[in-house]
Amino acid sequence: MKRKSAFILLLLISAFSQINAQQQTGKYASVNGLKMYYEIHGSGQPLVLIHGGGSTLQSSFGRILPELAKTHRVIAVEMQAHGHTADIDRPLSFEQDADDVAALLKELHIEKADIMGFSNGGTTSLQIAIRHPEIVHKLILASALYKRDGMPAGFFDGFSNATLDVMPKSLKAAYLEANPDPKGLQRMFDRDVARMKGFTDISDTDIKAIQAPALVVNESINGVLPDHALLLSRTLPHAQLVIFPGGHGAYMGEIDSPNKHSKMPDALLILINEFLQN
Template structure:
């Protein structure tokens, strides 16, 4: 078993997992869900401290990611959504704001669909809900990838949380299999989401800006912000060149304003 990387880290027995989460700050609960192949730190390391100034942040590492070890059961966005719902129940939190980046953004949508009573406001960032939201050939490309193709910074972040190369390979294999099997979330399901939503996306990234626009127009109560840069640049994700880039500070203020009004 890996150990928490700070005094803020905890484990909860959730649906057969020892699910790792961190608590930061005070205020209305805000759940943060990392991207595929990622950890809390690699996705949200730059903006989490700022968000924690005005929120009680619950940052989660989902099945097979970071401190949370894999178990013998399917990995899916729906299962991740159910795990987050069970964690909120474990923490006796009846409703929370929820933000997810990339794969975490898709999980964010599934939480709102499957557990609408838990969601106060939603921030899906670079979230995919249909296969046509990605460039042609994107999903087919997962048939020809190996761990060598994974960004080194993401490998290092995983091994910092859990220094087990077999766990790293397992996470990679799990995420690849999930993306190869990705199925569209139907418009009818998206339209059931009644919470206010702030959709975020980059203008030059793997998730097409047109897809973010389509998501915002399918959701009943959504606003849209398209930011300059690539995948995760606007939140300072670990693989992006964000030194001296003011955009993450701007986006954090935008998120904070949306959640608090």
């Protein structure tokens, strides 16, 4: 009986230690008037992860983040109005997100980093490379959009009457896990809808000015069009392209991916490590 009690006590201590470690992982930094949430995992060359729209760092990168942290110093952020990072009274834009990430790296005394962005985070990553080229070592552009016609026909029309009901349940749950505030969830949704409705093309001139080596990653269906990813890879001066089968973010195990046991994230990790190390 004593042994059983001691065993249970050890389990409880271990559980509390893990919870405490998780709580200590996340931090906040004051950047451009925003109290931005970020987490740092691992060590080595800095790698910034920027989540997609309507997402958190966990819902976008939860599958691959632990593996990336084995070989990199991962700085995973949550942008304005997303996850742990509350909204503030200022416009939400990809340009502002880019400036916030740059300010965070300055706060952390990181002069140069690899940048990986998924979906909206990929567009933000492009803006970082355009507006703050000095801080970018290499780019991983996962399902990144830079022209409106890069999405399937009718995509932008869907935002005209969009309501929170259309948001995937998995993304809602991920937000509420980070911030259990239904009003914050609605605010994030409204902000992202407004940003996408007002999205304008990034000029080819700006894309061609990006000198950082880039890995363009895309899905084959139900997301950014493969032809758009091909165009982006050809417009960037130093880019490589890989297209995975499946829908939006399935190749990296994004939380809404239908196959939770897919091996594609393992293949992506191999490609990422080879790209960043060469």
